[in-house]
Amino acid sequence: MRLPILTAVLLAAALPLRAESWDEIVAAARGQTVYWNAWGGDERTNDFIAWASDQVEAQYGVTIQQVKLADTAEAVTRVVAEKAAGQDADGSVDMIWINGANFLSMKEQGLLHGPFVADLPNARYLDLSPGSAASVDFTVPVEGYEAPWRLAKFVMTYDSARVETPPRSMAALLEWSAANPGRFTHPAVSNFMGATFLKQALIELTPDASALQGPATEGNFDAATAPLWAWYDALRPTLWRGGETFPENASVQEQMLNDGAVDISMAFDPASAAAAIEKGLLPETARAYALEGGTIGNISFVAIPYNAAHKEGAMVVANFLLDPATQAHAQDITVLGSFAVLDPAKLGEAERAAFNALPTSPALPTLEALGPTLIEPHPSWMTMIAEAWAERYTR
Incomplete structure (x- = not known):
């Protein structure tokens, strides 16, 4: 159905100017160091994060400093302690690789920045329909408070x-x-x-x-x-x-x-x-x-604490992780081998070609064979x- 002209104008005025807003976020992020708290027990993942840091520094002037965790709860506990101490800004945790119970705990306690996923330009490649893997985390609705980055x-x-x-x-x-x-x-x-x-x-x-x-x-x-x-x-x-x-x-x-x-x-x-x-x-x-x-x-997500010191830098990193080129690099079995979180139906011909050109192996099941x-x-x-x-x- 067509909207009346006045209604359409008013709605357009009320909608955020995402392109301009994103430009402002990118500008504010330049020079920031994002402290990404992530499980450090896998060498390939650590190497991928180091590669991502080189890429976002070259493209956006943002650096990633991985804080290697033995347990994600370590980062959650740190944010909880900062809130208890009244530190509602300039927190020590900028981004967390998070899932399941830890996400639910932070969401229920109001410890998350957002919703922010809709502000990421590369979110257009995701299937965010209700009930999709990218919109639910261990049965908990994501509601834009964490961004996907790898499929397990x-x-x-x-x-x-x-x-x-x-x-x-x-x-x-x-x-x-x-x-x-x-x-x-x-x-x-x-x-x-x-x-x-x-x-x-x-x-x-x-x-x-x-x-x-x-x-x-x-x-x-x-x-x-x-x-x-x-x-x-x-x-x-x-x-x-x-x-x-x-x-x-x-x-x-x-x-x-x-x-x-x-x-x-x-x-x-x-x-x-x-x-x-x-x-x-x-x-x-x-x-x-x-x-x-x-x-x-399940999909692995990244979330940004409510008091993160470098929210803009964290959003730039989250957006970079969703770039089709980044997702194809991550899916390379010689790099990380993580299947992409993107909706193939939303990829262009050149983007699909990048995935089709990735190295394969007899030990690697096809997407169809995974069921x-x-x-x-x-x-x-x-x-x-x-x-x-x-x-x-x-x-």
Whole structure:
């Protein structure tokens, strides 16, 4: 329907002049150093952030200083402490690589700057429709308070020289592990990867997966997880070392796959096997694959604290991370191997060509082979699953 001319004029006057506003943000950002608090446990990610700093400094006069975290909660705690001390400006944290429970905590406490995503010119490449992966973070609506920057997805990795047909469901995995005792394990459930493995199994085995999109409670937890524990009770005795001990994290399990101690590993990165082969950390015969029906996936986001000293610089960095050229560079398996967060339908011909020209590998699954992306359960499920697992199996 066409708007009356006067109404259209008034609406146009009320809308922000995004181009001019963005120019002002870019001008204010020049000379700023953005303290990006990001998990520092992955060498490829650290190298990518260093590359991004070189790029934004050359293009915008903005520098990135990575503050390497062992746990994202460290940065959240710092912002909470600053607010308690009345430091509502010039905060020490400019940007945080954040997800899930930490984002929810900051959002509920009013610790986030924004909404700002709509102000980023490169947000036009995103699918921000309600319920899309870029608009929901562990079931929590983003509402413009954090910007996507990389896509993660659960995959299994196997050595095709030792496993001809890998199991493609949790039920099939139980059968395979029973037939091949000691050749499979998972990271400790206290680790994110181990808990994600159990969440993936829960989605497949629970009677009503839609219930996982709401909070886990004492009232719904037992019924939802009963099939999971029955399955795991049968799986555990077949695991490496009888399920009495577990690798510390996914990197340790990947090393076990390389050493031939197990035949199957797992990761939250579809390109991890291809990247590991490039570095000589896995045999050429390693292959990554997704389970039938899809696997858990989520988008990693960056958020800006409400009291950040360099909000403009942080917005420039967030926008740079969404540039199609940046996303293509990040997807390169020799760089980072993270699948793009952009909507392919919104890319131009030249931008799509850049992605199509990226190096590939037999170990790298295609986007089609990865299948559907299953939305993460509410953050409370991971917490309660880890606690219940520890109570059941570490007494």
